[in-house]
Every structure is written in C-alpha cells, then in structure tokens.
Amino acid sequence: MNNYNFPSLRINLLLIREMERLSICEHRSSGGLWGSRVVHTCSAPAIPAGRITALQAVDLWKNHFTERGVMEPDHSSLYIMAYLLGAKTVKSLEQEKLSEFLSPEKTEQMWKLCSRRLSRMPVQYVIEEWDFRDLTLKMRPPVFIPRPETEELVELMLNDLEMKPGTGIGADSQHTCLEVGCGSGAISLSLLKSLPQLKVTALDQSQDAVDLTRANTCNKLFLLNDRLQIHCLDVMKDAETVLSLCRHVSTLLLFFSYKIVFDHAALDGGKDGLKVIKQILTLAPQILSNHGRVYLEVDPRHPPLIQRWVEVNPKFRVCLFLFVRPRFCILRKEKSNKYHKLDLD
Amino acid sequence: MLATRSFRLRSFFVVHSGREWRTLEGHPGLKGVYPTQALHWTPVAPSRVYHRELGDLYKAESLQRHLQQLMEEFRDIDRKLQRAYVSESDRKELLMKRTELLPLATAFERSEQAAADLQEVLTLLQTSAGTKDEDEQLTQLLKEEEAHVSCKLSALRTDLVKALVPTDPLDSSNILLEVVSGRTTGGDICQQFTREMFDMYQGFASYKNWDFDLLNYTPAEYGGLHHAAVRIAGDNVYRHLKHEGGTHRVQRIPEVGLSSRMQRIHTGTMTVIILPQPVEFDVHVDPKDLRIDTFRSRGAGGQSVNTTDSAVRIVHLPTGITAECQQTRSQLQNRDTAMRVLKARLYQSMMGKDTEQRHTARKQQVGTRSQSERIRTYNFSQDRVTDHRTGYVTRDIKEFMRGGEALCDLIWDVLEHAEREALLEVVQSSRSLKPPESGQSAD
Numbered sequence: 001m002n003n004y005n006f007p008s009l010r011i012n013l014l015l016i017r018e019m020e021r022l023s024i025c026e027h028r029s030s031g032g033l034w035g036s037r038v039v040h041t042c043s044a045p046a047i048p049a050g051r052i053t054a055l056q057a058v059d060l061w062k063n064h065f066t067e068r069g070v071m072e073p074d075h076s077s078l079y080i081m082a083y084l085l086g087a088k089t090v091k092s093l094e095q096e097k098l099s100e101f102l103s104p105e106k107t108e109q110m111w112k113l114c115s116r117r118l119s120r121m122p123v124q125y126v127i128e129e130w131d132f133r134d135l136t137l138k139m140r141p142p143v144f145i146p147r148p149e150t151e152e153l154v155e156l157m158l159n160d161l162e163m164k165p166g167t168g169i170g171a172d173s174q175h176t177c178l179e180v181g182c183g184s185g186a187i188s189l190s191l192l193k194s195l196p197q198l199k200v201t202a203l204d205q206s207q208d209a210v211d212l213t214r215a216n217t218c219n220k221l222f223l224l225n226d227r228l229q230i231h232c233l234d235v236m237k238d239a240e241t242v243l244s245l246c247r248h249v250s251t252l253l254l255f256f257s258y259k260i261v262f263d264h265a266a267l268d269g270g271k272d273g274l275k276v277i278k279q280i281l282t283l284a285p286q287i288l289s290n291h292g293r294v295y296l297e298v299d300p301r302h303p304p305l306i307q308r309w310v311e312v313n314p315k316f317r318v319c320l321f322l323f324v325r326p327r328f329c330i331l332r333k334e335k336s337n338k339y340h341k342l343d344l345d
Numbered sequence: 346m347l348a349t350r351s352f353r354l355r356s357f358f359v360v361h362s363g364r365e366w367r368t369l370e371g372h373p374g375l376k377g378v379y380p381t382q383a384l385h386w387t388p389v390a391p392s393r394v395y396h397r398e399l400g401d402l403y404k405a406e407s408l409q410r411h412l413q414q415l416m417e418e419f420r421d422i423d424r425k426l427q428r429a430y431v432s433e434s435d436r437k438e439l440l441m442k443r444t445e446l447l448p449l450a451t452a453f454e455r456s457e458q459a460a461a462d463l464q465e466v467l468t469l470l471q472t473s474a475g476t477k478d479e480d481e482q483l484t485q486l487l488k489e490e491e492a493h494v495s496c497k498l499s500a501l502r503t504d505l506v507k508a509l510v511p512t513d514p515l516d517s518s519n520i521l522l523e524v525v526s527g528r529t530t531g532g533d534i535c536q537q538f539t540r541e542m543f544d545m546y547q548g549f550a551s552y553k554n555w556d557f558d559l560l561n562y563t564p565a566e567y568g569g570l571h572h573a574a575v576r577i578a579g580d581n582v583y584r585h586l587k588h589e590g591g592t593h594r595v596q597r598i599p600e601v602g603l604s605s606r607m608q609r610i611h612t613g614t615m616t617v618i619i620l621p622q623p624v625e626f627d628v629h630v631d632p633k634d635l636r637i638d639t640f641r642s643r644g645a646g647g648q649s650v651n652t653t654d655s656a657v658r659i660v661h662l663p664t665g666i667t668a669e670c671q672q673t674r675s676q677l678q679n680r681d682t683a684m685r686v687l688k689a690r691l692y693q694s695m696m697g698k699d700t701e702q703r704h705t706a707r708k709q710q711v712g713t714r715s716q717s718e719r720i721r722t723y724n725f726s727q728d729r730v731t732d733h734r735t736g737y738v739t740r741d742i743k744e745f746m747r748g749g750e751a752l753c754d755l756i757w758d759v760l761e762h763a764e765r766e767a768l769l770e771v772v773q774s775s776r777s778l779k780p781p782e783s784g785q786s787a788d
Contacts, residue, residue, distance in 0.1 A: 072653055072654060075654055076653065079653055079674070088673065088674055089672065090672075090676065091559075091561075091562045091563075091671075091672060092559065093673070095540070095564055095568055095570075099568065123652075123653045124653070130674060131673060131674035131678070132675060133675055133677050133678065134678065148639065148652070148655060148675075148676035148677070151675065151676055152677070155677065175695065180352045180558070251712040324602065327602075337719040
C-alpha cells in the first residue's frame with residue numbers, strides 16, 4: 001500500500017471499526033440480534049439538501065452499501081425503494097416513476113430504512129414484509145424469515161397431499177396438520193391457501209412468533225371457519241398438551257422446519273436441533289394417523305444422524321428415509337406405530 | 346324472387362372518413378389476377394380490399410380445380426358413409442374428414458345457389474329486354490334484383506375462398522412476446538424505440554382486451570428498454586401477432602436521449618419475437634433434463650445470511666435452451682414463470698421445423714424474410730410506417746404507436762396477405778385428393 005504512515009488516520013480507522021463492533025455487541029445484549037430497532041445513524045450518508053430522484057437515491061445507497069460491505073447492495077436498495085413506492089419489485093414500476101423526484105417524506109423514509117440495512121439488518125426486517133410462494137407476509141424480528149428452500153418443502157407437501165390415494169383431500173375428508181415451530185406462519189398459511197379443506201394447528205415456543213402468525217392471518221380471506229389454530233407451546237416442555245391437542249383429530253402431516261440461529265449467545269444449532277427432532281419423532285407416532293407423514297427441513301448434517309438414531313432406538317423400527325434434498329426428510333408412519341420406508345423412485 | 350326494392354349495398358363500398366389513402370407498392374402476388382371489374386371499385390378503407398383480392402382468386406383456374414377436387418372428395422365421403430360395410434375406425438375417420446370439409450361444402454352450395462338465382466334473373470332480364478315501356482318498371486326491379494344477387498354471389502364466393510384458406514392450428518393460442526433492443530454504435534435510439542414498441546403492444550393488448558402479464562422488464566440506462574417479455578392471453582392472440590415477429594427499423598431525429606444533440610437522422614433496429622404458448626400439457630419436460638440455478642444460502646447460518654436474491658435460471662440440458670426470471674420476490678413464483686417461458690421456447694423450437702415447411706416456394710420467389718431482415722420501417726421524420734412484406738404504408742405515426750386501430754388495420758392487412766399466400770400455395774401445389782392440413786410434420 002502506501003509508504004507514508006499517518007498515525008491519526010490509522011487511529012481514526014481503528015476507532016470506527018471498534019465502534020462498529022461495539023454497536024453490534026450492543027444489539028446482541030439487548031435480547032436477540034435484532035431485538036431493538038436502534039438506528040445506526042453515525043455512518044449513514046447525509047440526506048441531500050435538494051431533491052433527488054428515486055434512481056439517484058438507489059444508486060447512492062447501493063454505493064454506500066458496497067463501501068460498507070453490506071451484502072447484496074444492489075438488491076437491498078432496489079427492494080427498499082420498491083417498497084417505498086408501493087411495489088414489490090422495481091421492475092414492476094413504470095420507468096417514469098423512478099425518474100420522478102422523491103418527496104421529502106419519502107427521502108427521509110428511504111434514509112431511515114437504508115440506515116437500518118446499513119446495520120446489517122436483513123431487508124425483510126427492514127421493510128417488515130416478504131413474499132413466500134403466493135403470499136405476502138409480515139416480518140418482524142426476532143421471528144425467523146422463511147427461506148426460499150422452504151417454498152420447495154411446501155410444494156412437496158402439496159404434491160404428496162394431492163396424490164394420496166384413498167386418503168385424498170377431497171370434499172368430504174377432514175385432514176389436519178401440525179406445525180412445530182411456525183415462526184411467521186409461512187408454511188401453514190401456504191398450505192391453507194392451496195387446500196381449502198385443510199385444518200392446521202401451529203405451535204411455536206416463542207410468543208413473538210405466535211403473535212406474528214396471528215398478525216399474518218389478518219386479511220387472509222381463505223382462512224374461514226378457524227382453519228388455523230395457533231398455540232404458544234414448547235414441544236420439549238409441553239409434550240402432554242401438544243398430544244392432547246391432536247388426540248381427537250386425524251393428523252396427516254407433521255412438519256418442522258429447522259432454523260436455529262448460529263449466534264454465540266444462542267443454542268448450538270447442531271446438537272440442540274437434533275434434540276428437538278428426536279422429541280418430535282418420539283411424539284409423532286401418537287399424533288399421526290395411519291399413513292401420516294413427518295416432513296422435516298433440517299441441517300444438512302442431520303439426516304444420517306436421524307436415520308441412525310431411529311434405526312437403533314428400540315422403540316422404533318424405521319426403514320428408509322426419503323431424501324429429496326440434502327435438508328429434507330420425509331418419514332411415513334405405518335399402521336403399527338412404526339415408521340416405514342419410503343422407497344425412492 | 347322479386348325481393349325488396351331497396352337492395353343493400355354490401356360493405357364493399359363503405360368509405361371510412363378520415364382514413365388515409367393506402368398505396369400499394371410492388372405487390373408481386375397480384376399480377377394477372379386483377380379482374381376487369383376492378384374499375385368500379387374505388388379505393389376505399391384498406392380492410393375491405395381484402396375481400397376484393399380474395400374474391401378475385403375465385404376466378405383462378407388452379408383454385409377452381411382445387412375446389413372441384415375437394416367437393417368431389419366430400420361427395421365421395423358421403424357415398425362411402427352410406428355403404429353398410431364400413432368398419433368402425435374407417436367410419437370415424439370419414440366422419441372427421443367430413444366435418445373438416447363441411448363448412449366448405451356449405452359455402453359451395455350456397456354460392457352455387459346464388460349463381461343459379463343470378464342466372465334466372467339474367468334470363469328474365471333478357472326476355473323482358475325487347476318489351477314495351479310499361480314493363481320498364483319491371484325491368485328496373487329486375488335490374489335491382491340482379492345487382493343484389495350479384496353482390497350476394499360475390500360475397501358468397503369470397504366466403505368460399507376464405508373457407509379454403511388453410512388454418513393454422515396455433516392461431517388461437519396465447520403468446521409470449523419479447524422485445525429486444527438492437528445495437529448501435531452510439532446513442533440509445535434502439536433502446537428508446539424498443540420502449541416505444543413495448544408501449545405500443547401494451548396499447549394494442551388493451552385495445553383488444555387481452556391480458557398483458559409482464560414476465561421480464563429490463564430497462565436500459567437513460568430511460569430506454571433493453572429487453573422485456575410479456576405473456577399475452579386472449580382470443581386468437583397468436584393469429585393477430587404472429588406476423589409481428591422480426592426486425593423493426595426506426596428512422597428519426599431523436600428528441601430525447603443521448604443522440605438528440607446532433608439533430609441528424611439516426612437509424613436503429615429492434616427485434617420482436619413471438620412464441621405461441623401451448624397448453625401446459627402439450628410440452629412435456631422431464632425434470633431430469635433441467636438444471637435449475639438459484640441463489641442458495643449456504644448452511645444454516647442464521648438470519649444474517651438471509652438472501653433477497655430470488656432470481657431463477659432454468660437450463661434445458663439436451664437443447665441448451667434457457668429461461669430466467671427475477672420478476673417477483675418469491676423464488677418459487679419466479680421458477681414457475683421461468684418454466685412457462687422455457688416451455689414456450691421449447692415448443693417454438695419443436696415447431697420451428699414445421700414453420701420452415703410452411704415457407705413455400707412462392708415465398709422464396711418474393712424473398713425470404715429471415716429474422717435479420719427488416720419487416721417494417723418506422724420513419725418518424727417523414728411520419729410514415731411501411732411494412733415491407735405487403736407494401737402497406739400508413740401515416741400519423743404518433744397515432745400508430747398508440748397501438749390502437751391504426752396498428753390493427755396494418756395487422757389485418759398483413760394477415761390477409763399471408764393467408765392469401767398460403768391459399769395460393771395450397772391451391773397451386775395440390776395435386777392429390779388430400780385436403781390441406783397445416784401443422785403436419787413431414788417426418
């Protein structure tokens with residue numbers, strides 16, 4: 001690099017880095033990474049004095065994100081701007097709108113939202129919404145954001161439900177599903193939207209998640225007749241309550257989508273994730289009806305461990321798994337409280 | 346028989362007010378087919394000339410021969426069906442053929458009937474020619490009746506010819522329309538023009554009450570459009586827009602954009618691609634042949650690696666055809682859209698062989714219109730749009746670019762020209778008793 005040492009410059013750089021590190025720690029200690037909505041204003045660029053167009057604002061922030069090492073700088077500023085202008089993506093906006101000058105309120109909002117993004121808050125939390133399949137859902141920290149791969153899990157479930165002979169989802173069949181760890185309610189709501197006859201019971205050990213799922217049921221016209229029941233329960237501690245919920249209903253599907261954050265303050269996802277999975281598989285035979293299935297989206301390390309555990313455990317006699325993706329596991333229950341193989345084609 | 350006094354002028358003579366004159370430039374196909382009756386047909390609204398041209402074909406010997414062949418076949422089928430010992434499968438086949446030929450047969454019978462009527466009236470006129478003045482009123486009525494039946498006969502013969510035009514089985518499909526900007530050495534005239542073309546087609550879709558679903562919109566810098574893709578659904582969309590595919594050329598002195606400073610005429614091009622969109626089950630794609638590229642977050646790294654990149658790209662491995670989409674925030678929806686686009690492209694490449702065969706020897710005489718050849722020029726400085734396949738010229742380019750009636754008229758003209766060409770091909774090349782069957786692969 002350069003040969004000249006500017007001590008003051010270096011100290012400045014160090015100070016800035018230290019401040020950033022401290023501010024991240026600050027966030028952590030206040031209960032979860034994104035528990036508080038502290039706006040990190042000291043490193044944001046100044047709001048311009050004159051008016052700027054939407055495109056200019058997008059470019060400005062994209063450059064700033066790139067400088068500060070924020071991931072996906074172009075997508076971030078584009079999605080935030082689209083949200084501000086009332087659309088989902090910038091592409092669906094007319095060209096003219098983007099070349100128009102932003103009002104002072106909108107400019108201020110843009111700055112506010114982008115500053116949040118600057119502090120590494122995911123875009124979904126910044127704009128407080130995101131799409132999952134054909135739904136738009138509210139997003140709120142600390143509830144987890146649904147991942148694109150999970151959309152595929154829902155598709156698998158729908159394919160299986162529609163193809164099931166004998167136990168088909170027809171006009172007169174009443175089937176229930178149980179979701180463990182519903183988070184924002186993405187999976188449950190997707191299933192309910194696509195299958196008008198389905199009923200779902202959703203659980204989450206976090207009250208925030210339960211509240212958010214409830215919030216996401218507003219304005220959802222397909223949710224008539226209380227098709228979705230939401231409870232704040234921990235499958236590890238409240239096993240009895242969970243079982244009693246499902247006792248009188250024929251439950252066809254149980255799904256669990258594994259998302260434990262890899263933070264130093266949180267659980268070790270690998271080991272503790274497996275604990276939850278084992279608990280679910282222990283309870284599942286009592287919850288599921290015959291030919292019922294368990295769908296798990298887990299850590300890529302889990303499936304072989306799960307298989308071994310289930311095979312070795314004297315309470316179960318399990319056969320094959322169905323690996324559709326490295327992170328998906330599907331098990332089917334047979335008549336006698338056992339899990340059975342699902343043959344690969 | 347002596348029908349009403351007032352005979353109704355057929356729409357042949359309707360003059361649309363405010364319409365520009367239409368000029369014919371170099372219309373090779375029409376040589377030798379103009380009948381002498383053309384003299385009392387004043388140049389009128391472009392759409393009506395269609396009837397004249399197609400009706401003229403009636404006189405063509407080859408068409409008459411072809412028509413007779415088909416009618417013979419029809420009668421043959423009827424005879425065969427009446428026999429007792431026709432097998433079940435044969436009967437089905439014959440019935441199908443009969444249904445195909447039925448509209449033609451009906452039109453033929455009607456026109457024959459009208460011809461007979463006309464003959465009757467003419468004989469009556471002749472016999473009353475040498476009578477006294479009292480019968481002048483009768484003569485007058487007869488003359489009116491003759492004119493009326495004449496008109497009717499012409500119309501019916503035109504219908505008959507229309508019934509002979511081979512139909513394209515894809516005509517009723519929805520389409521995938523893509524606009525792609527051309528390249529120039531400098532300035533953004535192509536991109537600006539592409540955006541205007543896109544707006545024009547959007548206007549046309551709304552004029553026709555079609556659904557216009559945006560699949561992809563990639564703007565260029567400075568306000569132009571780089572490329573875009575839409576799905577247009579509605580009645581007979583493919584039939585209307587199939588001839589829009591090709592290279593469109595623009596000539597203008599740009600008012601906006603980078604090139605506007607120089608005040609010189611610039612030329613640019615853009616390409617329109619029309620792909621008929623088949624019904625879903627027509628194109629079967631084996632999932633094993635596809636490679637789907639999406640952004641995957643690695644591992645379970647928690648919330649800090651949540652991606653917003655929902656772009657999907659699908660590659661069909663055997664053919665190498667790709668489709669991509671990043672139109673929505675949901676990866677699955679993008680994937681579904683990309684699949685639809687891919688299927689349309691695959692279908693097009695499958696059908697490509699077929700369309701090749703439809704380009705006949707006759708067309709080769711006129712000059713092949715490959716993708717790289719211009720099909721239409723939009724001259725803004727001279728306020729004129731010229732279609733090079735038919736020679737159709739229209740003015741008021743600003744109105745034209747709105748995608749309303751002006752574009753509709755041009756499309757009709759091109760369509761009729763193409764149908765006429767197709768008919769001529771069928772008629773002149775048919776030697777066997779087989780009726781025209783388009784969409785049949787020669788493999």
